[in-house]
Amino acid sequence: xxxxxxxxxxxxxxxxxxxxxxxxxxxxxxxxxxxxxxxxxxxxxxxxxxxxxxxxxxxxxxxxxxxxxxxxxx
Numbered sequence: 001x002x003x004x005x006x007x008x009x010x011x012x013x014x015x016x017x018x019x020x021x022x023x024x025x026x027x028x029x030x031x032x033x034x035x036x037x038x039x040x041x042x043x044x045x046x047x048x049x050x051x052x053x054x055x056x057x058x059x060x061x062x063x064x065x066x067x068x069x070x071x072x073x074x
Contacts, residue, residue: 022057
């Protein structure tokens with residue numbers, strides 16, 4: 001009986017639930033840019049310059065902003 005409980009609990013813990021990445025429009029990300037990213041909305045324009053106009057996740061946009069701000073000046 002105890003062995004069955006251990007086997008069942010080990011089966012249940014092996015499953016991992018992956019949350020879907022929520023994507024937001026550029027306008028929505030710009031409206032919360034100061035609170036979420038700590039930058040002005042214009043920085044988002046620079047970060048996505050030359051990239052396709054699409055919806056972005058928060059972490060994806062944060063990475064684009066960091067890359068843009070840390071890009072060396074020529």
